[in-house]
Amino acid sequence: MVTINDVAKVAGVSIATVSRVIHNKGKVGDVCRARVKKIIEELGYRPNNNASALASKTSNTIGVVTPSISMSFFGSLASGVEKGARENNLKLLMANSLYETESELNAIESLRANNCKAIILHSEYSDEKTLIKLASEIPGLVLINRYIPEIANRCVWLDNISGSQVAAKYLIDTGHTNFAVVTSIYQNRDPSSRVEGIKNTLAKNHIKLPKINIEEGSSNIEGGEQAVKALLAKGCKFDALLAYNDLMAIGAIHALFDAGLRVPEDVSVVGFDDLSIGIACRPRLTTMHYPVNEMAFYATNLAIKLSKPTATPSKQTHLFIAELVKRDSVMDRS
Amino acid sequence: MVTINDVAKVAGVSIATVSRVIHNKGKVGDVCRARVKKIIEELGYRPNNNASALASKTSNTIGVVTPSISMSFFGSLASGVEKGARENNLKLLMANSLYETESELNAIESLRANNCKAIILHSEYSDEKTLIKLASEIPGLVLINRYIPEIANRCVWLDNISGSQVAAKYLIDTGHTNFAVVTSIYQNRDPSSRVEGIKNTLAKNHIKLPKINIEEGSSNIEGGEQAVKALLAKGCKFDALLAYNDLMAIGAIHALFDAGLRVPEDVSVVGFDDLSIGIACRPRLTTMHYPVNEMAFYATNLAIKLSKPTATPSKQTHLFIAELVKRDSVMDRS
């Protein structure tokens, strides 16, 4: 392995000078700089990140922890972070939290041990107190898809309420009158916000949403399928169905067709998230676009900014808005 | 930041002893070990990975480079590597290669700079010579989804030919007689192997595959859609369609329905890869399961094994087989 010493020796300069040309800072003579550069090239020298992290007490690494990288949503998230990392010349360290409090904490610890300059965290299970403490210890920590008032400026999140309001309003405007909702069995954060947005929009428009027309299930395809089956079994009649997310929406569409109902002719369906899966199903899914990729990219730049000692504390939070993506699962009945 | 020195001081022992208890190796007295452990806990000490990587000349990090982490296939791949990393107590460094030779090389270099113990590489664009050289320099390098004879034991790959043979045979056995194929416009590696498997299986069964019944397109949904449109525009008649991958198969199904043909009643469709998207479409896609996740996990353990100085060179390669997943896009016409 060729080190900075080797370069210095061959170039006939000190390692300090080599370090200066590598980082383009400090004063170095033009000829000297050129020679050192040439020798770095010739020798194929690559700085040792570990050594530089140790010496400078900050690594060129950014960490991201998500529940499970294999899921489409988190893939987009990681991709956004990766882009931000790449543009800032940082390496990306990744850890899965596996939907568990303990492994989530482990994941964070493992990133801290590496002196990550910034950490993007999609935390579902840690409590607010833990996260607030973490934030106070890690300047470059940013939460994505979660809002905690005490650390508002570290939160990059989505307005779920307005998102589901837009979805509901769209169905109202297209002449739907009988609504049903399939939502997640875990009525915390996202699911409850989305249901809330639906409820208040329908109420404002004097449309009833009988409790019996709301069904819960796990937030995946099977969950959506079962929820709609349950709805149908109860004899619910509806021409519009709002799903907690795209996965449930897809499951819902399956169940509807299996029951002999057509989408969108008999029932219109709207999802949420805008996963790529939405253009695979027939009809193509009308949904709310969750700009997770952009948010992750934004969060990364924010985290890098915050990690710098010059960062000024701010009370500003970072809220994104979901946008309606019209495709083929909604029929205009007006 | 609390260091190993702080722990040693408080515990009244030397840093060597602390290091020993951290790594559970070397001889340490029971009482001493217990006390040190307690103090580590109390002080909230976390070893600095960069320092240990520097001192030991090997980091507890494994790297993975894929074209784009946001794609489902690579998400599964990364997930398999992550699992292997976690089980071996390693951190996962990730880099996107963005489908370009240069950035692929950059990604690899950036991982090397971090002294990654092992690297899992999904390389599409680097030439064999480059990869062979890389392999000689990095003991823990393993290629996934690529086979290079000279470094066979570093390759974890899939038998595309047998996979597509199984798919073709299945369609023959279910009474199909008129075949069409939509494949990738880039007829290298995977695409050409898959087409080859189809061709020789059909030939062996005395079934003609007119050249006109093979259409190329980009290997995504749109590509599949356009390819089938082209097929139909040419007046091709077929009751069985083999797609290069699931994405193209989904696009094909869209195009078929849009042209008034039903899947599977009029045309049976078989994909390849078994992406999660396959259960989103209607009909659910019959496809060949590509065990990327398992392969990535396997590759990770292999890479870790190879990275150890005790590793013995081997000529064995690591070939996986695709399995047929029967769902609803094929109709038995026999």
Place this chain on the structure above:
DNA sequence: GTGAAAGCGCTAACAC
């Protein structure tokens, strides 16, 4: 503009 030197926190001989 350039160099010398003191660490960064840890590992791994080696000594006792």
Place this chain on the structure above:
DNA sequence: GTGTTAGCGCTTTCAC
């Protein structure tokens, strides 16, 4: 069993 010590490759004052 436990401690001492010499680095690992780099950054960063400080001196010249």
